[in-house]
Structures are given as structure tokens and as C-alpha cells.
Amino acid sequence: xxxxxxxxxxxxxxxxxxxxxxxxxxxxxxxxxxxxxxxxxxxxxxxxxxxxxxxxxxxxxxxxxxxxxxxxxxxxxxxxxxxxxxxxxxxxxxxxxxxxxxxxxxxxxxxxxxxxxxxxx
Amino acid sequence: xxxxxxxxxxxxxxxxxxxxxxxxxxxxxxxxxxxxxxxxxxxxxxxxxxxxxxxxxxxxxxxxxxxxxxxxxxxxxxxxxxxxxxxxxxxxxxxxxxxxxxxxxxx
Numbered sequence: 001x002x003x004x005x006x007x008x009x010x011x012x013x014x015x016x017x018x019x020x021x022x023x024x025x026x027x028x029x030x031x032x033x034x035x036x037x038x039x040x041x042x043x044x045x046x047x048x049x050x051x052x053x054x055x056x057x058x059x060x061x062x063x064x065x066x067x068x069x070x071x072x073x074x075x076x077x078x079x080x081x082x083x084x085x086x087x088x089x090x091x092x093x094x095x096x097x098x099x100x101x102x103x104x105x106x107x108x109x110x111x112x113x114x115x116x117x118x119x120x121x
Numbered sequence: 122x123x124x125x126x127x128x129x130x131x132x133x134x135x136x137x138x139x140x141x142x143x144x145x146x147x148x149x150x151x152x153x154x155x156x157x158x159x160x161x162x163x164x165x166x167x168x169x170x171x172x173x174x175x176x177x178x179x180x181x182x183x184x185x186x187x188x189x190x191x192x193x194x195x196x197x198x199x200x201x202x203x204x205x206x207x208x209x210x211x212x213x214x215x216x217x218x219x220x221x222x223x224x225x226x227x228x
């Protein structure tokens with residue numbers, strides 16, 4: 001059974017940093033692209049960032065480019081999102097999602113339950 | 122960036138009725154469209170990918186169609202558990218983008 005479990009969310013002040021983690025199980029982690037998708041409270045979905053199966057390609061939404069960094073650790077079956085210079089509009093539930101394939105242009109067939117990030121003073 | 126516009130924003134129907142949800146892209150995305158269902162407090166669930174392929178375990182009452190700029194999700198006969206928010210997503214052009222969602226509510 002595929003499982004994605006996020007952690008690292010919380011309340012953080014504007015301008016500060018936070019690191020999200022996602023531990024994957026139930027599939028061959030090395031074979032698939034992985035992604036972060038966020039959802040502000042009461043709003044729709046926004047793709048944030050993706051990383052290819054071999055970490056060769058990484059992509060970011062314009063809204064987070066230069067502030068967020070995605071990475072993965074194959075030995076730990078883990079995906080990360082380093083978030084710097086956080087702003088109030090980064091407040092959202094952050095989902096870890098598995099790509100259908102290995103690239104970063106993809107659909108998402110499994111999702112975690114999400115990690116809530118609240119940016120507020 | 123490709124903009125996906127979903128209509129209607131809200132659809133009010135009764136169990137047993139047929140639901141038709143639309144997704145229009147600002148430029149052609151070939152058939153690279155997916156549909157997701159999201160219930161309150163849950164993660165999205167992939168229903169349809171590549172415009173018309175059902176994901177694993179998705180009931181046959183869900184079907185997708187379309188290509189180019191216009192796409193449709195049809196639920197042939199609504200079950201009580203189908204009332205939720207539905208999102209379309211494209212992966213044709215960078216970056217991946219989602220539509221704003223259609224809320225399917227019980228009439």
C-alpha cells in the first residue's frame with residue numbers, strides 16, 4: 001500500500017524558514033517524480049514544486065521560485081521542501097504527491113494527508 | 122502559464138442524476154488533463170488522467186473526454202459519496218496548473 005506521510009508544518013513568523021518532510025513507502029521511490037501541492041484554507045489547489053526521479057530536474061511555481069528548494073533522499077525514501085522568506089500568502093496545507101511517472105510534468109496518483117503551514121506574526 | 126477554467130462553479134443535483142463538469146484550457150493541452158475529487162478534510166483523489174483513462178479503482182460511472190482546449194467529466198448516475206469538489210489539472214505545458222474547482226452539491 002502506497003503511503004506518503006508529511007511532517008514539519010507549524011506556525012512560523014513572516015520572513016522565517018521551515019522545512020517540510022515526506023516519507024514514502026509502498027512503491028519504488030527511485031522510479032517516480034515527486035511533488036508538493038498546496039491548498040490555502042478554503043481555496044483551491046496550487047502546484048508548488050516537483051523533482052524528477054533522479055533529481056536531475058526540479059521545477060517551481062513562480063510564486064515560490066528563489067525562496068523554496070525541493071530535494072529528495074533515495075536512501076531514506078524521503079522528499080523535502082525547504083521554505084525560506086516565508087510570507088503570509090504561503091499559509092496553506094502542503095501535500096506531498098507521487099507523480100504518475102518519473103518526470104516533473106505529471107499527474108499525481110497518490111497524496112499524503114498534508115502538513116499545515118501557518119505564516120503569521 | 123496555462124489557465125484552466127472550470128464550469129460551473131457550483132452544480133446542484135440529486136442522487137441518481139447525471140453530472141457534467143467542464144474544464145477549458147487557455148491554449149491547447151492535447152489530452153494531458155486529469156480530474157481529481159476532493160472531499161472535506163481529505164486529500165485529492167485522482168479519478169481520470171490523459172483526459173479519458175480511469176485511475177485504479179475508480180468506478181465506471183466516472184468518465185472523461187475531450188482534447189485540445191475543452192474537457193468534460195461525466196458522472197453517469199450520482200451516488201451520495203460523489204458530492205465533493207472536482208478539480209482538473211494539465212501537465213502539457215510548464216508549469217502544471219489546476220482549475221479553480223467545481224463544487225458538486227446535493228440539491
